[in-house]
Amino acid sequence: MKYQSQLVAKPYFIAAIGLFLGQILFGLIMGLQYVVGDFLFPEIPFNVARMVHTNLLIVWLLFGFMGAAYYLIPEEAERELHSPKLAMAMFWIFLAAGVATILGYLLVPYATLAEWTGNDLLATMGREFLEQPLPTKVGIVVVALAMLYNLSMTVLRGRKTAINLVMLVGLWGLAIFFLFSFYNPNNLVKDKYFWWWVVHLWVEGVWELIMGAMLAFVLIKVTGVDREVIEKWLYVIIAMALITGLIGTGHHYYWIGAPEYWQWWGSVFSALEPIPFFMMTVFAFSMVNRRRREHPNKAAVLWALGTGVMAFLGAGVWGFLHTLAPVNYFTHGSQITAAHGHLAFYGAYVMVVITMISYTMPLMRGRAANSPLAQTVEMWSFWLMTVSMMFITLFLTAAGILQIWLQRISDQPMSFMAAQDQVALFYWMREYAGLVFLSGLLLYISSFFIKGKAATAD
Amino acid sequence: MWCFILAELLVFGVFFLAYAFARTHDVELFNASQLELDRTSGFINTMLLISGSYFVVLAVDRIRHGHSRACTRWLIAAMACGAAFLVLKLVEFSGKIEAGISMSTNTFYMFYLGLGFFHFMHVVLGMVILGAVTLKAWRGGYRASDYAGVETGAAYWHMVDLVWIVLFPLIYLLN
Amino acid sequence: MSSAFTKSAARNIFYGGAVFFFLLLIALTFDTMGQLPKRDNRENLSESVIRGKHIWETRNCIGCHTLMGEGAYFAPELVNVYTRRGPDFIKAWIQGQPTGAPGRRQMPNFNLTEEQLDDMVNFFKYTSEINTANWPPNIEG
Numbered sequence: 110m111k112y113q114s115q116l117v118a119k120p121y122f123i124a125a126i127g128l129f130l131g132q133i134l135f136g137l138i139m140g141l142q143y144v145v146g147d148f149l150f151p152e153i154p155f156n157v158a159r160m161v162h163t164n165l166l167i168v169w170l171l172f173g174f175m176g177a178a179y180y181l182i183p184e185e186a187e188r189e190l191h192s193p194k195l196a197m198a199m200f201w202i203f204l205a206a207g208v209a210t211i212l213g214y215l216l217v218p219y220a221t222l223a224e225w226t227g228n229d230l231l232a233t234m235g236r237e238f239l240e241q242p243l244p245t246k247v248g249i250v251v252v253a254l255a256m257l258y259n260l261s262m263t264v265l266r267g268r269k270t271a272i273n274l275v276m277l278v279g280l281w282g283l284a285i286f287f288l289f290s291f292y293n294p295n296n297l298v299k300d301k302y303f304w305w306w307v308v309h310l311w312v313e314g315v316w317e318l319i320m321g322a323m324l325a326f327v328l329i330k331v332t333g334v335d336r337e338v339i340e341k342w343l344y345v346i347i348a349m350a351l352i353t354g355l356i357g358t359g360h361h362y363y364w365i366g367a368p369e370y371w372q373w374w375g376s377v378f379s380a381l382e383p384i385p386f387f388m389m390t391v392f393a394f395s396m397v398n399r400r401r402r403e404h405p406n407k408a409a410v411l412w413a414l415g416t417g418v419m420a421f422l423g424a425g426v427w428g429f430l431h432t433l434a435p436v437n438y439f440t441h442g443s444q445i446t447a448a449h450g451h452l453a454f455y456g457a458y459v460m461v462v463i464t465m466i467s468y469t470m471p472l473m474r475g476r477a478a479n480s481p482l483a484q485t486v487e488m489w490s491f492w493l494m495t496v497s498m499m500f501i502t503l504f505l506t507a508a509g510i511l512q513i514w515l516q517r518i519s520d521q522p523m524s525f526m527a528a529q530d531q532v533a534l535f536y537w538m539r540e541y542a543g544l545v546f547l548s549g550l551l552l553y554i555s556s557f558f559i560k561g562k563a564a565t566a567d
Numbered sequence: 568m569w570c571f572i573l574a575e576l577l578v579f580g581v582f583f584l585a586y587a588f589a590r591t592h593d594v595e596l597f598n599a600s601q602l603e604l605d606r607t608s609g610f611i612n613t614m615l616l617i618s619g620s621y622f623v624v625l626a627v628d629r630i631r632h633g634h635s636r637a638c639t640r641w642l643i644a645a646m647a648c649g650a651a652f653l654v655l656k657l658v659e660f661s662g663k664i665e666a667g668i669s670m671s672t673n674t675f676y677m678f679y680l681g682l683g684f685f686h687f688m689h690v691v692l693g694m695v696i697l698g699a700v701t702l703k704a705w706r707g708g709y710r711a712s713d714y715a716g717v718e719t720g721a722a723y724w725h726m727v728d729l730v731w732i733v734l735f736p737l738i739y740l741l742n
Numbered sequence: 743m744s745s746a747f748t749k750s751a752a753r754n755i756f757y758g759g760a761v762f763f764f765l766l767l768i769a770l771t772f773d774t775m776g777q778l779p780k781r782d783n784r785e786n787l788s789e790s791v792i793r794g795k796h797i798w799e800t801r802n803c804i805g806c807h808t809l810m811g812e813g814a815y816f817a818p819e820l821v822n823v824y825t826r827r828g829p830d831f832i833k834a835w836i837q838g839q840p841t842g843a844p845g846r847r848q849m850p851n852f853n854l855t856e857e858q859l860d861d862m863v864n865f866f867k868y869t870s871e872i873n874t875a876n877w878p879p880n881i882e883g
Binding site: 139142143145146147150151154155156157159160219220223224228232234235236237240271293295296297298299301302337340341344345347348351352355356358359362363364365366367368369371372374438439441442443444446447516517518522523524525526528529 | 747748749756763770777778781787792796799800803805811815842843845846848849868869874875878879881882
């Protein structure tokens, strides 16, 4: 850590991990509700638990991205952050807004919450992932703009590298595309069409820039490979991500009332979407193989390699599995989608944020790397979480295939709930895998509290 | 640059495969719709692009011998071919649109208009790249020992040409 | 071709490619907006349907159900529920929740008025008439 102001990243990362734990707990509640339907009813109905689960994911990843930006941009720009005070103020505003929103979901009926928060003035609520009340949405925009001002000023007056420019472009894109969440036409088809301009253009667009910049930053630091090489890779990967991903939006337009040519455009371009993810895997491994130094932080290297592999599996392979229109006709809106969503979010975004945390946290706590014991525990948590997420994905995939067969393909199609009963076994196994994931996460958190002499490079 | 050109070819390749696949499912529709196309215009366009490619080769050859001026002239000639291609293509497209044909008319027209427009945008991009190269060549920015930029621009232009040479028989002629 | 692939070339491909494909997306979107009137059943977008959509949103129905395959996968697809079950069943079902059957998935009771129930039914009738390219594969959704 070269600059004092980079320390503002610390509270962002701590909040991220705290909310991550909350997300997993609500995930387990939902997982149980899949098989014990009346669990916690009517206190926490499934839709509330899901809203909390997905919104916490989004909020904690945003905390992670912001923390990462506040850490890497000053270092890349070679100057202090424009205003650390503003960054801290935004942290508290964002945390307060996030917590208040979650409490609102849990304590107030959703319709009442909508009424209180001015949803009748501008109806934006009640659409998947964009359930936040109007004030929260406005808050997200304010926090994002303040952050962008802060970071842009830092970069403008400092050194401009590929990494901080890409990070900045990604964050600007994130803020700009979020504005589509305020557009909610009465026409359901148009509503859904532009809803994807937030959701798809985030996760398969600008977030990939953020992810690429974060991964490139950590790889430069832990491998010592020449910046020119890494930045060239970064540009090529994100270029491919946008080239395939922008028109790849079409794979969401097959069955929502949009013209049918999207089946062709979406299939062709999203068939190519695994390429940037595959390049990312190759990138991570070849950089680590060509390393010029042994970094004492082995755990961070493991997370960096892991995100390369798991992003490819989750986003690339599991995405491709059901992206072609003739396949998607049967898989659309089934547990296959859930399987893909879990592995892709974990492999791409969760793991890259943890990579960043794993690399920066020891530095912000005044050492190059954690003690060997703390790192061993952290690496155990890596394997527990990663393997259990793989199993969650496999069980959901099995459930999905069976569900599709029973409900959509067989000669005597079953009703939705009848098919759900048939696949209950896989839901139980998913829940057990989820418990393993939780234990991995708890182990991960505990690794921060393990003392001992810092590891050295050898 | 090569990996990018390969990626572009891959995209078009996948589209061509998709076309072939779709065609086998409805050969009659494809054949019937194909007859409504203006083959003359397509043929002239093919000639234009091939000539453009040839001029670009000449431009590279000239700069290799250090002749900036001649290189610039050939590049402009290539761009003129590109511009003529774009005009003809626009006439063709507007004729179809006036006839009420769109990408949603049928699968054949989805490919004809979609792929055609996609390629059209590539020609525009190729023109932009050649334009930038021409400007630099005109200012004497390349010499016999350093003409990588001209080669890169030429490579991209050849790629655009190559795609058309596959696209034209596939969509206009193959019956 | 001896030209080495430089970082600035990679950067240009990134910016150029991003602009190029974003313009393509906008062009396709423009065409889509022109085609939508033929497919999206907008002529039946009555006041009641619009109110129904609002109820759909403010009760967070998408948190359990899918609509055109989008949403949560906990409860049945509803784009075609109007054809699958019919108006009377839908109203009775919403009013009859929660079933309270032990161990079964539960849907909250939203205390909708008779008029709101009609709005929901009209909304589902409208969604069932959107041209979704024959999705879902069968009536079960």
